[in-house]
Amino acid sequence: MPIEMYIISGDVARVNGQLAVSRAFGDKNLKSHLSSDPDVTNADVDAETDLLILASDGLWKVMSNQEAVDIVRKVKDPEKAAKQLAIEALVRESKDDISCIVVRFKG
Template sequence: MDNFGDGKLKEHITSEPEVTIKTINRDNQMLILGSDGLWKVMSNQEALDCIKHVKTSQEAAEQLVEEAINRKSCVDISCIVVCFN
């Protein structure tokens, strides 16, 4: 993958993904995929608390992006929420 990303930054970053395998069970409610624009301004628990009463994945993602903007996130904000129930 030599053509992925900014060549000048290759010594500082990698295109190798960090992968964790988890089994989804009844205790798992959702998966939040977010860019650093989201995670730099809120913790995992704050993100869950922010969307615990939202009914759809779309609404949850929009709420998280809005909250990151309200918290003055200074970088791009991307978010996908997958609800399991």
């Protein structure tokens, strides 16, 4: 099963004048500005599952789940599909980092 990743860096978010990167979750002086609680959803992967899109909020802030699925379903190659999602997020003027992975479970 092919797993491809395409990453485009956008604007760097800052918290309290400092870079807001994942290591900031452990910084006590930033605790009042950050939440390290993950947004978790469980879903069964079965014979009906055809794709999975993992992306950062730079993508999700500018498009819905269904819009992303519609774009990916038009592109067979997962690497090209991830790249197309990132490009579309830029076209929609995403101001956040854009990271995207597309996993295809069916050929």
